[in-house]
Amino acid sequence: MVRAILTDIEGTTSSISFVKEVLFPYAAHYLPAYVREHADEPVVAEQLQAVRVAIKEPEADTDRVIAVLLNWIREDRKATPLKTLQGMVWKHGYQSGAYQAHVYPDAAQKLREWHAQGLPIYIYSSGSIAAQKLFFKYSGAGDLTPLFSGYFDTTTGPKQEQASYAAIVQAIGLPAQEILFLSDVAAELDAAKAAGLQTCWLVRPQDNPQNPAVCAQGPHPAVTSFNEIRVNP
Numbered sequence: 461m462v463r464a465i466l467t468d469i470e471g472t473t474s475s476i477s478f479v480k481e482v483l484f485p486y487a488a489h490y491l492p493a494y495v496r497e498h499a500d501e502p503v504v505a506e507q508l509q510a511v512r513v514a515i516k517e518p519e520a521d522t523d524r525v526i527a528v529l530l531n532w533i534r535e536d537r538k539a540t541p542l543k544t545l546q547g548m549v550w551k552h553g554y555q556s557g558a559y560q561a562h563v564y565p566d567a568a569q570k571l572r573e574w575h576a577q578g579l580p581i582y583i584y585s586s587g588s589i590a591a592q593k594l595f596f597k598y599s600g601a602g603d604l605t606p607l608f609s610g611y612f613d614t615t616t617g618p619k620q621e622q623a624s625y626a627a628i629v630q631a632i633g634l635p636a637q638e639i640l641f642l643s644d645v646a647a648e649l650d651a652a653k654a655a656g657l658q659t660c661w662l663v664r665p666q667d668n669p670q671n672p673a674v675c676a677q678g679p680h681p682a683v684t685s686f687n688e689i690r691v692n693p
């Protein structure tokens with residue numbers, strides 16, 4: 461019996477390439493102008509100050525801080541001030557219609573069906589909760605946020621650790637074995653299964669070169685789209 465769904469985003473509901481090929485380049489391109497334009501706003505000023513502290517250059521001017529941020533993007537550094545500023549630039553991009561988040565049609569349709577059946581749906585992604593909400597609010601499949609009962613990010617814990625799933629089970633308030641976790645990453649599924657959740661491996665040919673039939677021989681049922689996921693048949 462499945463009484464709640466917990467799903468990953470990248471490679472699961474959505475293509476990996478949208479984040480890599482659209483979101484990150486957009487942030488890199490517009491971050492300098494955005495920072496210069498909004499440098500006096502408290503939230504932005506706070507992030508710039510955090511960068512100065514991190515690099516131990518209290519006198520660094522805005523141009524220097526921007527150069528550091530761009531370098532952090534190239535290094536894929538997960539620094540909080542960078543993530544916060546990227547989030548602000550992405551929000552601006554979504555709101556201005558520069559792009560819409562990608563959601564596979566099969567995923568959007570199934571999520572709507574499950575929601576209509578009264579199944580609570582939760583998101584667990586390494587992107588911040590604020591970024592997750594923007595993603596689904598401005599998706600190519602429309603505003604999907606009304607479908608979700610809650611969001612989890614890495615403030616709950618890393619996605620490949622059993623304890624993170626135990627914490628999510630606590631927060632959802634259902635027995636672990638009644639929660640179905642969907643992901644494209646085997647190590648995440650392993651951690652969820654160890655915490656007692658049901659699992660399903662999304663092996664989308666667009667995102668994952670592995671053979672789904674081979675994947676299905678492992679401990680997790682494997683599917684190539686949400687259409688193949690059977691919940692309480």
Ligand SMILES: [Mg+2]
Nearest residue numbers: 468470471644
């Ligand atoms: Mg993923």
